[in-house]
Amino acid sequence: MKKQVLLMAALSAAGLANAQETVRIGHVAAMTGPVAHFGKDSENGVRMAVEALNARGATIGGKKVKWVLVGEDDGGDPKQATAAAQKLADAKVNAVIGHETSGTTIPASKIYHDAGIPQISASTTSPKYTQQGFNTAFRVVANDIQLGHVLGRYAAKTMGVKRVAVIDDRTAYGQGLANEFSNGLRQQGVNVVAKEFTNDKATDFAAILTRVRAAKPDLVFFGGMNAVAGPMLRQMKQLGLNARMMGGDGICSDEMHKLSGGTMADGQVVCAEAGGVEAAGKAAIDKFRADYRKRYGIDVQIIAPYSYDATLLLAAAMDKAGSAEPAKYLPLLAKTQYKGVTGNIAFDNRGDIRDGAITLYTFKGGHRTEIAVTK
Incomplete structure (x- = not known):
């Protein structure tokens, strides 16, 4: 025992x-x-x-x-x-x-x-x-301070834009990124010719895009996610707003093509991902x-x-x-x-x-x- x-x-x-x-x-x-x-x-x-x-x-x-x-x-x-x-x-x-x-x-x-x-x-x-x-x-x-300033510098110096419209979705991410981009753009001496906002559930952008079109921008910056940016890009084309689009990592995936209804042209959208791997x-x-x-x-x-x-x-x-x-x-x-x-x-x-x-x-x-x- x-x-x-x-x-x-x-x-x-x-x-x-x-x-x-x-x-x-x-x-x-x-x-x-x-x-x-x-x-x-x-x-x-x-x-x-x-x-x-x-x-x-x-x-x-x-x-x-x-x-x-x-x-x-x-x-x-x-x-x-x-x-x-x-x-x-x-x-x-x-x-x-x-x-x-x-x-x-x-x-x-x-x-x-x-x-x-x-x-x-x-x-x-x-x-x-x-x-x-x-x-x-x-x-x-x-963070968005780094991201926004890099995008602002790239838009001004490499893309050569002169007139920019800024739209955000009023979320902490979208509004914050749009503000930092605008700050970066101002440092480069580029004009923000229109400011508009929507929300992260919106699907109809006719009113704000009509006002943006009147300002004749050569670039539309969108602070938000691709679920909104894709349909917005499609409606930009429908309204004859032939500007390029820029945004952060929220719009930076292949889903943009599908969400835009296939209307996204090669080179039309420029985005930045917070992160990245250098050659090594x-x-x-x-x-x-x-x-x-x-x-x-x-x-x-x-x-x-x-x-x-x-x-x-x-x-x-x-x-x-x-x-x-x-x-x-x-x-x-x-x-x-x-x-x-x-x-x-x-x-x-x-x-x-x-x-x-x-x-x-x-x-x-x-x-x-x-x-x-x-x-």
Whole structure:
């Protein structure tokens, strides 16, 4: 009897020694609604990272762990975003990747901060996100100040535009980007001849485009997402407004061709992605894109490589701290430097990426085509 008890105790101890800790990575973005194609792209990147961590038996402080993706849908709506954030906070996830847009990320960030849960956004570009002073908030892409100024400089110096109309969708992302672009444009001495706004659910732009047409712009800048920009481009053609369009990463995917009803001409649209890989990193990002296509049967939209890197960065910080507990690894996350498929990642004292790259694109044959990577 004594031997049996000892044997059971030994087996129990061995089981505890081999027990795997579960590390839950929360992800939130729009899984439904007009910008769901970006949200699913982001979640796909996190899933690929989680699968890679499990496949290689990634440990934390030498201990076996099981990595799990916990996904939530915020529908691109700020109220739904805070509800999703509270759900993840209550579930005590170890970290969060998300949200997708500035309008959802900013209100959700306070919930994560209050819960002490680190949050990395792979796509949010509004400067306000990291200006709140939350030590839990990070991003792995450049912000709208950088993005807007690069676009303003490119419009003036390379495209040679003289008259620009600016339209935004009144969201935190769209309005913020439009304002920063206008600031960048003014620095180049170019006139903004018309300012209009719509909303992120709009489908009819006849009134504002008629006013814009009267101002005779050679470029229309749109601050917002491609779910609005595509139909707007189609209606520009219908109204005989033969101007080029420019925008940020919200319009910078191949979905623009479909959403414009096939009316987008080669070279008509110029956009910028907050992020980018210079020549030395092309092999790594090309491999990621090929792996993504093999895994999902579709091409990367925009966000997946950044959400992938954000997840692996979290894993590196946890391993360095020897713990997945937010309070223990958060200080190290702020100092961690990581070389990912999108390049080198390190944060400044606000949680913004240092020396964030920006990639300029146009479209040819309905497909996004790189122009240049700049900083």
